[in-house]
Amino acid sequence: MLCARGGWQALRRCASLPRAVRLRVSEALGARESAGEVKVQGWVRSVRSQKEVLFLHINDGSSLEHLQVVADPSLENRELTFGSAVEVRGRLVKSPHRRQNMELQAEAIHVVGPCDIWTFPLKMKERHPLEYVRQFPHLRCRSNTLASLLRIRSEATAAIHSFFQANGYVHIHTPIITSNDCEGAGELFHIETSNKAREPSEKTQFFNVPAFLTVSGQLHLEVMAGLERILKHKFVIISYNEAVEILKQASQTFTFKPEWGCDLQTEHEKYLVKHCGEVPVFVINYPYELKPFYMRDNEDGPQHTVAAVDLLVPGVGELCGGSLREERLPFLQSRLQRLGIADAYQWYLDLRRFGSTPHGGFGMGFERYLQYILGVDNIKDVIPFPRFSHSCLL
Numbered sequence: 001m002l003c004a005r006g007g008w009q010a011l012r013r014c015a016s017l018p019r020a021v022r023l024r025v026s027e028a029l030g031a032r033e034s035a036g037e038v039k040v041q042g043w044v045r046s047v048r049s050q051k052e053v054l055f056l057h058i059n060d061g062s063s064l065e066h067l068q069v070v071a072d073p074s075l076e077n078r079e080l081t082f083g084s085a086v087e088v089r090g091r092l093v094k095s096p097h098r099r100q101n102m103e104l105q106a107e108a109i110h111v112v113g114p115c116d117i118w119t120f121p122l123k124m125k126e127r128h129p130l131e132y133v134r135q136f137p138h139l140r141c142r143s144n145t146l147a148s149l150l151r152i153r154s155e156a157t158a159a160i161h162s163f164f165q166a167n168g169y170v171h172i173h174t175p176i177i178t179s180n181d182c183e184g185a186g187e188l189f190h191i192e193t194s195n196k197a198r199e200p201s202e203k204t205q206f207f208n209v210p211a212f213l214t215v216s217g218q219l220h221l222e223v224m225a226g227l228e229r230i231l232k233h234k235f236v237i238i239s240y241n242e243a244v245e246i247l248k249q250a251s252q253t254f255t256f257k258p259e260w261g262c263d264l265q266t267e268h269e270k271y272l273v274k275h276c277g278e279v280p281v282f283v284i285n286y287p288y289e290l291k292p293f294y295m296r297d298n299e300d301g302p303q304h305t306v307a308a309v310d311l312l313v314p315g316v317g318e319l320c321g322g323s324l325r326e327e328r329l330p331f332l333q334s335r336l337q338r339l340g341i342a343d344a345y346q347w348y349l350d351l352r353r354f355g356s357t358p359h360g361g362f363g364m365g366f367e368r369y370l371q372y373i374l375g376v377d378n379i380k381d382v383i384p385f386p387r388f389s390h391s392c393l394l
Contacts, residue, residue, distance in 0.1 A: 093105055134386065189213040
């Protein structure tokens with residue numbers, strides 16, 4: 001914000017300044033009146049040379065819209081190509097074209113960083129498939145699609161943080177490295193020292209206990225948590241039992257056969273949303289054996305369930321997952337003992353021993369949220385540097 005204010009203040013004073021005032025592309029496009037000597041830096045998005053005039057479009061990442069630069073053909077040189085980084089000096093004037101507010105009449109163009117258009121993987125005016133652009137994580141932010149996604153990702157992050165901040169929540173940074181298997185699936189990345197082969201096994205455990213990359217911070221958040229309010233939403237609500245019956249009666253053939261006691265797959269979740277009218281759907285009360293140990297026992301039968309909920313949305317499937325937590329110490333102790341992990345979770349039992357309250361929690365997949373609001377098919381395309389099986393570029 002300070003930079004933006006500084007740019008606008010400089011723009012107001014530019015007529016009296018002997019040196020060129022640096023503007024962002026967004027500032028230049030948003031100017032309401034012509035200005036004197038200014039300079040704009042950015043990447044060339046297009047070059048069009050005519051007999052009497054040279055047209056450039058440049059962008060520095062501050063705006064989806066490009067700034068048009070109008071220059072004398074004598075300023076063209078062979079390094080002035082699509083993808084090159086340039087600094088343009090000149091006068092900011094009102095554009096005669098209705099589709100743009102301002103344009104820059106160039107007096108000097110300096111190529112700061114040339115770009116070999118023959119080896120540059122992104123081509124001018126070509127709409128590259130997302131699968132292709134994904135191969136170049138260091139360059140794909142220069143594509144219009146990814147630039148737009150990153151802006152929306154930033155806005156969505158800020159909006160979510162602002163909402164919780166305004167409602168009295170505290171932002172807690174949970175550890176990336178943990179000794180807990182929060183989800184209970186056992187699919188964790190184990191952390192060991194790099195010289196494992198040369199040292200005894202007890203020395204390869206840096207933390208003296210097995211440590212893993214975390215899959216969730218919700219157990220740590222319970223350490224900080226107080227009472228929670230339960231919000232009621234007017235979306236479709238169905239039980240897990242109802243969901244399985246809907247799937248069993250479906251005319252669609254599923255890759256994974258729906259059975260009671262099995263987890264819902266993405267294909268199942270998308271079908272349930274479609275069946276309910278393409279609106280968000282809450283699925284509640286999942287099988288006891290299907291969910292992690294900390295979810296509250298519903299004490300029902302004969303189909304034993306827990307107070308769990310998943311929010312399914314169109315085009316994505318599961319967006320949020322949550323549950324009431326088991327606040328009753330005997331229930332929690334009994335389940336941890338049956339699972340053979342009571343010793344590892346004594347700290348968690350302490351949260352029940354010392355002033356526990358009934359509470360719940362949920363987690364939202366932020367990338368899935370972006371998929372939902374943007375209609376992006378593949379989750380890899382809403383992540384700046386995606387990591388997936390057999391791919392860790394950069």
